[in-house]
Amino acid sequence: MSLFLTGTWEHALLAMIAKEATRVSREQGGYLGRTAMQKVVYFLQVLDVPMRYRFELFHYGPFCQNILGDLEWLMADEVISDSSPNPEKYSKYTPGPACSELLAKHAATLKEYEDTVKSTVKALLPLRPDHLELIATLDYAFREMKATVGKKPPKKKVIARFREFKGEKFKEKEIAETYDRLEAAGLLS
Numbered sequence: 001m002s003l004f005l006t007g008t009w010e011h012a013l014l015a016m017i018a019k020e021a022t023r024v025s026r027e028q029g030g031y032l033g034r035t036a037m038q039k040v041v042y043f044l045q046v047l048d049v050p051m052r053y054r055f056e057l058f059h060y061g062p063f064c065q066n067i068l069g070d071l072e073w074l075m076a077d078e079v080i081s082d083s084s085p086n087p088e089k090y091s092k093y094t095p096g097p098a099c100s101e102l103l104a105k106h107a108a109t110l111k112e113y114e115d116t117v118k119s120t121v122k123a124l125l126p127l128r129p130d131h132l133e134l135i136a137t138l139d140y141a142f143r144e145m146k147a148t149v150g151k152k153p154p155k156k157k158v159i160a161r162f163r164e165f166k167g168e169k170f171k172e173k174e175i176a177e178t179y180d181r182l183e184a185a186g187l188l189s
Contacts, residue, residue, distance in 0.1 A: 010051050011070055011079065012106035013117070017041070018080050019095045019103065020121045030125040032093045033084075037071070038063055039132040043120050046139065046187060049113050057165060060129070061137040134170055135178055138162050142188050152189065155179055 007015075017040055021032035030036070042055055042062045055062035071093070074080040078096040103110060110117075124132060141161040145153040159175055182188045 007074075007077075007079070007102050007105070008052075009106060009109055010053065011074055012102050012110055013044070013049070013051065013113075014041070014067070014070060014074060015079050015095065015099050015102050016110050016114075016117055017044075017121060018093045019099060020118055021125055022094050024121050024125045028122070028126045030127070032121075032125065033091045033129070034068070035060055035129040035132055036125060036127075037091075037093060038067060039136045040120055040124050041067055042136050043124065043139075043187075044113075044116065046143070047116050047120065049116055055140070057137070057140055061133040062140045134166075134174065135182065137165055138175065138178055139182060139187060141165060142182075155183075158188075 014037070017037065018032060021030075021036070021040075025031050032040075039061065041051070041053060041064070045051055045053060045055070053064045053066055055064045057063070071080060075082060075096070078098045079102050080099065081094050081096040082091050083094045084090055084092040127135075138158070142153065142158045145158055145161055155176075159172075159179065162175060179188070
């Protein structure tokens with residue numbers, strides 16, 4: 001029996017992201033590679049889409065090893081394809097021939113989160129991987145500090161914590177502007 005016949009909610013969510021990313025990339029550009037998939041799933045979790053994935057801070061920001069494992073299973077079962085011309089260097093995830101079957105199996109649950117998935121993919125897919133790294137790591141620093149102090153931490157302290165993670169990789173102005181955009185979007189509350 002194929003995985004897609006017994007796939008979990010999270011597998012269906014990854015398939016839905018790949019399907020939506022294909023649509024968005026035609027309209028706006030960008031592609032769904034490893035970094036983008038990690039960051040889309042991370043922000044979906046921030047937006048209260050339920051899932052079992054747990055993120056830790058890694059080289060390119062919040063990262064979950066289980067997502068990569070699930071993508072491998074989904075590719076093996078042809079739910080998702082990697083259409084990258086150079087898969088050793090980067091991935092380009094697209095729906096595979098078995099995608100529709102998995103999506104149909106979880107249609108009711110997916111429908112509840114469809115708008116959130118669409119808006120998140122639309123907002124993140126066109127961004128460069130380094131920009132995705134910046135926004136997700138900044139958000140991660142904010143959430144880590146908020147969990148520690150129990151209230152919204154000051155911007156200055158969040159940026160200082162971000163610097164502990166990323167050093168001088170990003171310019172101060174770029175970090176501050178990104179913080180302001182995340183706050184305006186209601187993500188830092």
